[in-house]
Amino acid sequence: MQAHDQMYIDGAWRPAVGRDTIAVVNPADEQVIAHVPAGTAEDVDAAVRAARAAFPAWAATPPAERAARLTALADALAARKDVLAETITAELGSPLPLSQMVHAGVPVLVAASYAELAGRHAFEERIGNSTVLLEPVGVVGAITPWNYPLHQIVAKVAPALAAGCTVVLKPAEDTPLTAQLFAEATEAAGLPPGVFNLVTGLGAVAGQALAAHEDVDLVSFTGSTAVGRQIGATAGAAVKRVALELGGKSANVILPGADLAKAVNVGIANVMTNSGQTCSAWTRMLVDAERYDEAVELAANAVTKYVAGERVGPLVNAKQQARVRGYIEKGVEEGARLISGGPDAPLETGFYVSPTVFADVTPDMTIAQEEIFGPVVSILRYEDVDDALRIANGTVYGLAGAVWAADDEEAVAFARRMDTGQVDINGGRFNPLAPFGGYKQSGVGRELGPHGLAEYLQTKSLQF
Ligand code: NAP
Ligand code: MG
Numbered sequence: 001m002q003a004h005d006q007m008y009i010d011g012a013w014r015p016a017v018g019r020d021t022i023a024v025v026n027p028a029d030e031q032v033i034a035h036v037p038a039g040t041a042e043d044v045d046a047a048v049r050a051a052r053a054a055f056p057a058w059a060a061t062p063p064a065e066r067a068a069r070l071t072a073l074a075d076a077l078a079a080r081k082d083v084l085a086e087t088i089t090a091e092l093g094s095p096l097p098l099s100q101m102v103h104a105g106v107p108v109l110v111a112a113s114y115a116e117l118a119g120r121h122a123f124e125e126r127i128g129n130s131t132v133l134l135e136p137v138g139v140v141g142a143i144t145p146w147n148y149p150l151h152q153i154v155a156k157v158a159p160a161l162a163a164g165c166t167v168v169l170k171p172a173e174d175t176p177l178t179a180q181l182f183a184e185a186t187e188a189a190g191l192p193p194g195v196f197n198l199v200t201g202l203g204a205v206a207g208q209a210l211a212a213h214e215d216v217d218l219v220s221f222t223g224s225t226a227v228g229r230q231i232g233a234t235a236g237a238a239v240k241r242v243a244l245e246l247g248g249k250s251a252n253v254i255l256p257g258a259d260l261a262k263a264v265n266v267g268i269a270n271v272m273t274n275s276g277q278t279c280s281a282w283t284r285m286l287v288d289a290e291r292y293d294e295a296v297e298l299a300a301n302a303v304t305k306y307v308a309g310e311r312v313g314p315l316v317n318a319k320q321q322a323r324v325r326g327y328i329e330k331g332v333e334e335g336a337r338l339i340s341g342g343p344d345a346p347l348e349t350g351f352y353v354s355p356t357v358f359a360d361v362t363p364d365m366t367i368a369q370e371e372i373f374g375p376v377v378s379i380l381r382y383e384d385v386d387d388a389l390r391i392a393n394g395t396v397y398g399l400a401g402a403v404w405a406a407d408d409e410e411a412v413a414f415a416r417r418m419d420t421g422q423v424d425i426n427g428g429r430f431n432p433l434a435p436f437g438g439y440k441q442s443g444v445g446r447e448l449g450p451h452g453l454a455e456y457l458q459t460k461s462l463q464f
Helices: 041-061 063-079 081-092 096-101 106-120 149-163 177-188 203-212 223-238 259-274 289-303 318-333 384-392 408-415 449-456
Strands: 007-009 010-015 019-027 031-037 124-127 131-138 139-143 166-170 195-197 218-222 241-245 250-256 282-290 337-340 358-359 376-382 401-404 456-462
Touching: 007 041, 007 177, 019 081, 019 177, 019 408, 031 063, 031 177, 041 131, 041 139, 041 195, 041 203, 063 081, 063 149, 063 177, 081 096, 096 106, 096 149, 096 259, 096 318, 106 449, 106 456, 139 149, 139 203, 139 408, 149 166, 149 177, 149 218, 149 449, 166 218, 177 195, 203 218, 203 223, 223 241, 241 289, 250 259, 250 384, 259 282, 259 289, 259 376, 259 449, 282 289, 289 337, 289 358, 289 376, 318 337, 318 376, 318 449, 337 408, 376 384, 376 456, 384 408
Parallel strands: 139 166, 139 218, 166 195, 218 241, 250 282, 250 401, 282 376, 358 376
Antiparallel strands: 007 010, 007 195, 019 031, 124 131, 131 456, 337 358
């Protein structure tokens, strides 16, 4: 795999201050495919200084010109679609068709959506005798995870640039090659030097330095609740803006009148995609007592289509594989009924986990409460609609979910009572403009579309 042994700072690839490197591993065959520099606080500082220096001119650039650069960025990503997909497959392990369609495909749409929004957003409004200016927040520190490596970068960088902010990105240590390709795309798009900067490195070193840097105005983080809590506390102490997109334990609620087969099949597919490494995955399937056995049988059947090493890739690394297998063991210990899969590794090489379905899961079990981040579905039984709502809302998370009912009206009535940031109604389609983010401990702030743009703006009111 092609890799830069440098950081992208102030419009050029530059040597890192230190000599440490990170080995990038292909999780499907466990081979080292590249090395990238492990940045330190000094590299982060150089990148933040470049972003600060570039900020006044970028903030003053007319929105139409920022829009033109974002269109060029979307085009540059589209032109690199094949190499992006191959790289994501190599460092994340996702099957190539998924990398092509979702991992490489969706970010082009998102970048293009921000080109469009930058061009037509009202960065000024009138309220009575006041003119309210919507101004860029400043220098953004973006810290991203590995599970949708390009999407999560674009979902932060594109709105930040549209708003007039400049950015320093610290991508996940497991997927830095995708981030380097993204940096190349920003260069090809003709962004002025310093507007986008990349520092690869470890979370505890480079990530920590970026989150704590006093000249960063906003930290946007996606990842685990444990790290998010720490970043929120650091930002709070410094009185700076923070956006946190954390975990989830979303419910797939199948109401009595729903098309059961469709709801179960789509629900299983939703979790198995990306080996279950999706923060918004509907990992809890809720079915009424009357149709419970039928749903379990449908699920057992549906999961046979998902084979590790074929449609289901490995997990990203050995640690995540061990973690997920540990949760499956815990489910068995706590008395859930394994109807498919289990804790044993399905292949000798690669960080694979068997696609797993548990029945007879009760709401208090660990596997019904904690984010597993692997190809594991729990099927829970409810007695009536209020019971279903109690179970659906009965975790610390609130990121996403699904409701299936006899008609949209009934599904919407249920969705209105859910404590969650996004709900798919009777199999609704993905919308790259819909705000995405969490209620409760799933996070703070929203990404995508106009709501995602608003995160990077601050308001100033002028009275006349
Ligand atoms: P993580 O540690 O929270 O990683 C997310 C990002 O934060 C990475 O870039 C990481 O760098 C960085 N980071 C780590 N420690 C940091 C610190 N002290 N200060 C600043 N940045 C820091 O997540 P993970 O360890 O990769 O995954 C663990 C669990 O998190 C998963 O099992 C899953 O439950 C959850 N998760 C959720 C999402 C989501 O989309 N909400 C995504 C990924 C993971 P490194 O890459 O060097 O660690
Ligand atoms: Mg980590």
